[in-house]
Amino acid sequence: MKRFEFRLESLLNLRRAAEESAKRAFGEVRTAADRQRDEAERAAEAEARAKDEMRSAQSGLELCVADLLAHQRHVAALGKRAGTERSRLGDLEAALEKARGALAAAMKDRKVLDRLRERRAAEWQAEMLKDEQRAADEASSAARQAGGAR
Numbered sequence: 001m002k003r004f005e006f007r008l009e010s011l012l013n014l015r016r017a018a019e020e021s022a023k024r025a026f027g028e029v030r031t032a033a034d035r036q037r038d039e040a041e042r043a044a045e046a047e048a049r050a051k052d053e054m055r056s057a058q059s060g061l062e063l064c065v066a067d068l069l070a071h072q073r074h075v076a077a078l079g080k081r082a083g084t085e086r087s088r089l090g091d092l093e094a095a096l097e098k099a100r101g102a103l104a105a106a107m108k109d110r111k112v113l114d115r116l117r118e119r120r121a122a123e124w125q126a127e128m129l130k131d132e133q134r135a136a137d138e139a140s141s142a143a144r145q146a147g148g149a150r
Contacts, residue, residue, distance in 0.1 A: 004124045008117070012113040012114070015106070015110040018109070019103070019109075019110045021106075022102050026099040030099075036088050039085050039089075040085035040086050040089045043078065044082045046078050046081075047078040047079050047081075047082045050071070050074055050075045053071070054072070054075060
């Protein structure tokens with residue numbers, strides 16, 4: 001009995017490779033986005049702490065103008081850093097959505113060929129069973145004719 005051969009096997013293998021590549025890319029972007037999210041949170045926390053320290057120093061009334069200006073510059077720098085980190089996070093989240101879409105498309109493309117392969121394999125199996133049944137019927141018929149010809 002001949003073995004099942006799917007004519008689009010090489011295309012299916014290419015689609016599987018593309019799906020794996022999309023999975024890796026998605027994972028890398030997700031990892032980068034997670035790191036960036038942590039970095040953005042740390043920057044926001046540092047800014048909040050600096051603001052709290054400035055308020056505490058102001059309430060003590062022991063702060064000179066130079067110290068106040070230095071605190072304000074420090075808080076402004078931390079705010080700018082936090083904004084930059086949030087912006088980077090936004091860019092990475094957009095890239096993550098794009099990678100998620102690419103992964104979904106690659107999975108869909110592979111699944112289409114997988115289903116086609118399964119359907120073709122089932123059709124081939126049914127045809128092989130019919131051929132076996134025909135061969136068995138012919139052998140049975142030939143045996144009956146040979147037995148009746150005696």
